[in-house]
Amino acid sequence: MTSIPRGTRILMRGNEAVAQAAIDAGCRAFFGYPITPQNQVPDYFARHMPEVGGVFLQAESEVAAINMVYGAAAAGTRVMTASSSPGISLKQEGISYLAQSELPCVVLNIMRGGSGLGNIAPAQADYFQSVKGGGHGDYRTLVLAPWSVQELYNLTREAFDIADRYRNPVLILGDALLGQMMEPITIPEEVVDPARLPRKTWATDGAKDRPRNIINSLYIEEPQLEKVNLRIDARYEEAARKEVRVAEEHLEGARLAVVAYGTAARVAVTAIEEARSGGMRVGLLRPIALYPFPSDEIASLADRVDAILVAELSLGQLVEDVRLVVAGRCPVHLLGRSGGVVITPADMVEALRGLAGEDRG
Amino acid sequence: MAVQKRESAIFDRPQALEPVRMHYCPGCTHGIVHRLVAEVMDELGLTERAVGIAPVGCAVFAYNYFTCDMIEAAHGRAPAVATGVKRVRPDLFTFTYQGDGDLASIGIAETIHAAARAENISIVFINNAVYGMTGGQMAPTTLPGMVTSTTPFGRDAKVAGNPIRVCELLAALDGPAYLARVAVTSPSRVREAKQAIQKAFQAQLEELGFSLVEVLSTCPTRWGMRPQDALDWLEENMVPYYPLREFVVPEGLRVGR
Amino acid sequence: MSVEPLYHEVLIAGFGGQGIVSAGNLLASAALAEGREVVWAPSYGPEMRGGPVHCTVIVSSERIGSPEVSLADSLLLMDAASMQRFGERIKPTGLMVLNSTLVSARPQTDSLEVLEVPATETAEALGDPRVANVIMLGAFLEARPVVSPESVFEAVQVFAGKAQAGLVDVNREALGRGAALAREVAVRGSFVRGSSVRGS
Numbered sequence: 001m002t003s004i005p006r007g008t009r010i011l012m013r014g015n016e017a018v019a020q021a022a023i024d025a026g027c028r029a030f031f032g033y034p035i036t037p038q039n040q041v042p043d044y045f046a047r048h049m050p051e052v053g054g055v056f057l058q059a060e061s062e063v064a065a066i067n068m069v070y071g072a073a074a075a076g077t078r079v080m081t082a083s084s085s086p087g088i089s090l091k092q093e094g095i096s097y098l099a100q101s102e103l104p105c106v107v108l109n110i111m112r113g114g115s116g117l118g119n120i121a122p123a124q125a126d127y128f129q130s131v132k133g134g135g136h137g138d139y140r141t142l143v144l145a146p147w148s149v150q151e152l153y154n155l156t157r158e159a160f161d162i163a164d165r166y167r168n169p170v171l172i173l174g175d176a177l178l179g180q181m182m183e184p185i186t187i188p189e190e191v192v193d194p195a196r197l198p199r200k201t202w203a204t205d206g207a208k209d210r211p212r213n214i215i216n217s218l219y220i221e222e223p224q225l226e227k228v229n230l231r232i233d234a235r236y237e238e239a240a241r242k243e244v245r246v247a248e249e250h251l252e253g254a255r256l257a258v259v260a261y262g263t264a265a266r267v268a269v270t271a272i273e274e275a276r277s278g279g280m281r282v283g284l285l286r287p288i289a290l291y292p293f294p295s296d297e298i299a300s301l302a303d304r305v306d307a308i309l310v311a312e313l314s315l316g317q318l319v320e321d322v323r324l325v326v327a328g329r330c331p332v333h334l335l336g337r338s339g340g341v342v343i344t345p346a347d348m349v350e351a352l353r354g355l356a357g358e359d360r361g
Numbered sequence: 362m363a364v365q366k367r368e369s370a371i372f373d374r375p376q377a378l379e380p381v382r383m384h385y386c387p388g389c390t391h392g393i394v395h396r397l398v399a400e401v402m403d404e405l406g407l408t409e410r411a412v413g414i415a416p417v418g419c420a421v422f423a424y425n426y427f428t429c430d431m432i433e434a435a436h437g438r439a440p441a442v443a444t445g446v447k448r449v450r451p452d453l454f455t456f457t458y459q460g461d462g463d464l465a466s467i468g469i470a471e472t473i474h475a476a477a478r479a480e481n482i483s484i485v486f487i488n489n490a491v492y493g494m495t496g497g498q499m500a501p502t503t504l505p506g507m508v509t510s511t512t513p514f515g516r517d518a519k520v521a522g523n524p525i526r527v528c529e530l531l532a533a534l535d536g537p538a539y540l541a542r543v544a545v546t547s548p549s550r551v552r553e554a555k556q557a558i559q560k561a562f563q564a565q566l567e568e569l570g571f572s573l574v575e576v577l578s579t580c581p582t583r584w585g586m587r588p589q590d591a592l593d594w595l596e597e598n599m600v601p602y603y604p605l606r607e608f609v610v611p612e613g614l615r616v617g618r
Numbered sequence: 619m620s621v622e623p624l625y626h627e628v629l630i631a632g633f634g635g636q637g638i639v640s641a642g643n644l645l646a647s648a649a650l651a652e653g654r655e656v657v658w659a660p661s662y663g664p665e666m667r668g669g670p671v672h673c674t675v676i677v678s679s680e681r682i683g684s685p686e687v688s689l690a691d692s693l694l695l696m697d698a699a700s701m702q703r704f705g706e707r708i709k710p711t712g713l714m715v716l717n718s719t720l721v722s723a724r725p726q727t728d729s730l731e732v733l734e735v736p737a738t739e740t741a742e743a744l745g746d747p748r749v750a751n752v753i754m755l756g757a758f759l760e761a762r763p764v765v766s767p768e769s770v771f772e773a774v775q776v777f778a779g780k781a782q783a784g785l786v787d788v789n790r791e792a793l794g795r796g797a798a799l800a801r802e803v804a805v806r807g808s809f810v811r812g813s814s815v816r817g818s
Contacts, residue, residue, distance in 0.1 A: 011643075011650050011658065029449045037662060055448045059441065060474035067438035067471070071445020074432050075412070075453070079445070097435050121662045122686075181659040181685050182643075184650050204430035204446070206453055208409040214424050216433040263685065270683030340662070344688040 003051060006189045014149045015040035015082075015179040018108055018172065019048070021156035022080050026192035027106070028054035029079040031068035033061055033087060036120045037176040038110035041082040062087040066094030066107075073103040074215040076203030078160050078194060082108035084176075085126050086117065088134075095169050096135030100217035102202070102232065104163035106156065107141070108172045110179035111313075113340030121340025122175035122263055127317035130173050131291040138229050140236055141171040142243060143290040145261040149183035155288070157192075162243065164197075166235045173290065175313065177263050177342065240292040250276065251283035256355055257301055258284045259322055260311040264343060268311055271348035278349075280356055290318075295325040302329035307355050311335045311343055375399035377408045377428050384422055388581040388588025391419060391487065393545045395426055397555045398458065398485055401562055402429065411454040412446050414439040418460035419493040419580075437468025440475035443482040454565060456483040462492045465501040465525050472527070479536035479570030483561045486527060489578040490599060497583035501525045504602055509583070524602065528575050532608040538569035540608040544577040544600065546592045557607070560614055569611045577603055624654065624679045626764045627687045630754075631672035631704045632696030632717070637751030641694070642673035644755060644777065648769035649677040657685045670699060677764045692762055694754050695721055696737065715758050717750065718803075733761055735799050741792065746785075749792035756796020767793050 004010075004020055012020070019041050022030070030045040042058060049056040055072070059065035065081050072079040083091060088109045098105055111126050113119040130143045142162055146152040152174060159170040204213045219225035250272060251257060258268045265286040275282050285301055287294050302308060307330055310319040319334040326332050335351045337343050374380060377399035385391045402408050411429035415421060417436035424431035434442040439457035447455045464472050464486050475482065491509055492498040498511040502524050506515040516524075528542045539561050543554035554576055561572035577599050579591035586594060628645065632638045639660060646658040654677050661672040674687040692713040695701050697720045705725060708714060713731045716724075719738035735757045741750035752774070759767050771790055778785040 009650060011646055011656070029445070031445065057444070057448060060470055063438070064441040064444075064471050064474065067435060067441035068445035068448070070434070070438075071414075071432065071442035071447075072449045073445070074442070075446045075450045077449040079449070093435055094438070101433075119662075176662055177659060177685055180662070181657055182646060183657050183682075183685075184655065204412045204432050205450060206410040206412070207428070207430045212428055213430050214433070215431070216424055218421060218433055266682075267684040267686065269681075273683065342686045344686070345684050346688065 004187055006187045009184045009186050011182045012149055012185045013040050013180060013182050014152045014174060015110065016044045017149045017153040017185055018082070018156045018174075019044035020187060021153040022106065022160070023048060023052055023054065024187070024191040025078065025157045025160040026194035026197055027078040027080050027160060028052065028194050029072040029077050030054070030056050030081065031059050031065040031072070031079070032081050032083065033059050033065050035062075035084045035087045037112055037180050038082050038084045038108065040179070041108060041110075062090035063094065066091040066098075069105050070094055070098055070101070070103060073098065073105045074101070074204045076200040076205050078164075078197070080106040080108065082110070084110045084112045084120075085114050085123070088126060088129070092129070092135035095141060096133075096137050096139060097217050098169045099139035099141065099232070100137060100228070101215050102167040103169075103215065104167050105169050106159045106163055106172065107169055108156070108174065111173065111175040113338075119340045120176060122177040122313060122342055123338070123340055124175060124262060124264060124313035125315075125317065125338065126173070127290065127312065127314060130171050131293065131321070139168075139232060140291055141169045142166060142239055142292070143171045143173055145173045145288060145290050146178065147262050147265050147286065149178070149181065150185045152178060153185055153187065166239055168232070168235060173262065175263050176340070236292070243289055244292050244294045244297070245288035246294045246297050247286045247288055249284040251285065251301065251304070254281050254283035254304070255306045256280065256282040256309065256352060257305045258282065258309050258311055258348070258352075259287070259298065259318070260284065261287050261290060261318070264311045264313055267343050267345055267348060270345040271352065274345060274349050275352045280352060282352055293321055293325070298322055299325045299327070299329065302326040305330060307331045307333060309333050309335055309351055309355060311348060313337055313342060375403045377402040379426050379428055381425060383426060385419065386582045388579065388591065389419070390489075390545045390576075390578040393551060394485060394487060394554070394576050394578065395423070397551070397558050398456070399427065400555065401558045402427075404559070405562055405566065407454045407562070410452065411456065414443050414455070414457040416457070416459040416463040418463045420458050420460060420487065421494065423458050437463050437466070438471055439463065440468065440471040440480070440482065440484065444475055444478075444480050447480065447482050451481070454562070456485060456562070458485045459487070460493075461486070461488045461490065461500040461502040465527050469501070469525070473531070473534070476531045476571045476573070477534045477536045479538065481565055481568055481570055483565045484573040485558065486573055486575045487578045488527070488575050488603065489580040491580050491583045493580050493583050502527070502603075504598060526603060528573070528608045531573065537571045537573065537609045538611045539564040539572035539614070542575040542577065542603055542605050542608070544595065544605055546577075546579075546596055560610070563614055564611055567614065569614070575603070577605070622679065624677060624764060626677050626692065626762065627690045628675045628677070628692045628694065628758070628764075629672060629687055629690040629704060629707055630675070630694040630696070631670070631700030633699065634666065634668045634671050636671070636696045637748060638671040638696065639673055640777070641751040641755050642675050644752070644770050644773045645675045645677070645765065647773035647776070648765040649675070651769045651772060652765055654678060654765070655680060655682050657682050659685055659687075670703065672700065672704065692758060694758055696750065696754060697721065698723065713758070713761055715754055715761070717754060731761070733757055733800055734803055735796065737796070740795055740799065744788055744791055744795065746788045749788055752789050752792035753796040753799070756793040757800035758796075760797040760800035767797065
């Protein structure tokens with residue numbers, strides 16, 4: 001067990017909370033490459049993995065790191081990597097292989113301003129990349145989007161169970177602000193002992209007293225590949241039934257709803273408080289899982305409110321999925337900022353007032 | 362005159378090789394090298410704790426041929442995958458089997474860094490100076506003047522760059538424990554190649570660090586030659602450019618049979 | 619544990635080496651110890667020694683929504699460049715604490731409360747220029763007691779640890795000097811102690 005105080009409120013950075021959560025979830029290998037704004041993640045693992053006999057290795061590139069994850073996952077170990085937007089782009093080929101080879105792992109993306117080199121400020125512009133697969137092929141990653149340091153911890157711990165359950169990469173989607181800020185967090189006493197986790201019978205860990213195992217994503221025969229893809233797809237369907245997570249606030253009787261995740265949802269909380277104190281009936285729907293997408297929840301929300309405002313730190317990605325499931329039931333508006341600019345509560349209050357006015361008109 | 366029957370086999374398929382037909386072209390030397398790897402695995406008793414990593418290239422189906430656990434890696438990333446396996450399970454024996462495009466072109470970074478880290482893995486590197494599977498394109502080891510589908514007028518170093526001598530490149534690093542270049546063009550060469558693979562694997566078992574055996578190989582199909590001509594061409598053209606020798610040998614390596 | 623309602627956004631800025639991040643950490647740790655909700659967030663800049671640094675701290679009695687501070691309730695500016703960069707990032711009736719040793723400019727508006735503290739000069743007189751940040755903090759907390767100086771001092775003790783026990787005494791003195799300076803030095807505008815600590 002690492003030397004961190006447990007069962008009491010402490011201040012911790014988001015990036016560090018993720019790393020601690022991984023260790024507490026029984027993750028015993030981290031491979032990564034430095035990139036701002038997630039550098040506290042590898043730093044933390046480098047310092048604390050030795051306390052539990054785990055592996056930390058600074059890889060020569062993001063590409064190498066994700067392929068080390070592939071090897072460690074194939075050998076049956078709980079493993080993760082972390083990066084930020086451009087580095088996650090580099091990992092996408094490997095993530096595709098992991099998904100197609102049915103290997104569990106956890107990937108953290110502390111999103112920064114893009115595209116290209118962009119900058120190192122908070123952004124949510126990797127939404128499409130995260131929820132639509134990201135690399136080549138028919139796979140998806142399961143995507144969790146925490147909005148606080150405590151939730152970064154909690155969801156990262158759960159992510160390892162989800163990854164094992166669905167034998168698929170799970171993506172934790174944060175941003176520069178969530179990763180670098182400190183908040184109070186309570187780290188629970190109980191931790192996962194990796195030796196007590198169920199044995200992965202499919203792992204390539206030595207073909208002793210069993211037939212050999214092969215970890216592979218190559219199926220030259222078309223029907224065979226389609227069969228594998230359908231098998232994997234069935235897991236996504238199961239995830240769509242079981243893993244949808246949303247949080248709602250003030251939606252009872254609301255005329256307007258904000259749909260936002262992560263940092264944008266935090267901003268929404270402040271804006272909604274102010275708007276409500278001014279008499280506006282507005283609530284928040286926050287997808288906690290971005291894939292599977294809360295389609296039913298948002299569709300039913302659209303039946304209950306006059307309009308939806310999607311707030312995101314991008315020029316309009318989440319809003320496309322919201323519009324798809326709303327399907328014209330109500331107007332869907334976008335409040336998006338890009339390039340590392342964070343939406344302010346004042347921006348959002350103004351947007352809500354505009355919508356309320358429109359509504360009255 | 363009575364014929365004496367002997368019951369003991371003098372030649373058989375190694376236990377580490379699956380009893381399946383390989384997909385390699387007639388005359389290709391991949392089959393010989395597969396057999397050598399399997400023989401050494403048998404002799405060192407490695408199959409039950411071995412994890413092999415197959416490349417992308419002609420040997421992409423190698424995971425079908427060895428009886429140990431196998432992983433198919435992305436193009437060029439086998440050393441990184443092997444690193445992942447070995448770091449979390451140092452008790453496993455981990456080898457990669459890679460071609461020249463996989464190891465020396467797209468995967469050169471993974472190769473160099475695994476070597477520099479003294480990663481305790483073994484690499485069997487097939488250098489046949491051409492991309493076989495994709496249709497005979499230039500490899501990083503294609504000789505100057507050599508005709509390929511992407512150097513139709515012969516490899517011009519001014520345009521297409523110079524070949525990479527992988528062993529010499531890696532020998533400049535402190536990490537490698539064992540580096541050797543061998544060929545499989547004749548029975549004596551095959552014996553030498555097997556000894557090199559033995560030493561490479563033994564180096565890993567003794568936790569000495571990174572080991573790599575470069576095997577000069579023929580590709581009669583893409584070279585446009587008959588198998589015997591290809592073997593002769595290799596001796597005459599590749600061996601002078603890629604000298605056969607041991608580049609790094611650890612002190613006190615317990616090999617010899 | 620504090621119970622009275624509180625919501626206060628602080629922005630601290632200066633250059634690398636002035637202890638900007640540490641000042642924010644001390645404030646955040648004190649708030650944590652007092653049972654507050656708190657968000658500490660650093661600037662997003664490439665790592666550069668001596669380069670511009672800022673951080674924000676939100677201290678609240680309730681759950682904190684937006685972790686990003688747009689306009690601060692209080693600005694602690696430790697050098698001239700940060701005055702240029704952040705001089706406007708303050709609510710119209712906010713408190714601006716200036717390190718008057720290094721900041722000569724003054725805000726153009728009369729609505730702000732301005733506290734001029736010769737923090738660097740005072741720190742040097744105390745024999746440790748590193749405690750200028752804690753002098754600023756002491757002055758700020760005298761004007762806006764969002765946490766008690768005792769809680770900050772306890773955080774100092776934790777941060778200094780056994781290895782740097784010598785730092786504890788000079789920091790205690792720095793906190794006290796900051797508070798004293800806030801009481802003594804020229805105050806512009808309608809400064810009323812604790813006036814803009816608003817409930818939520």
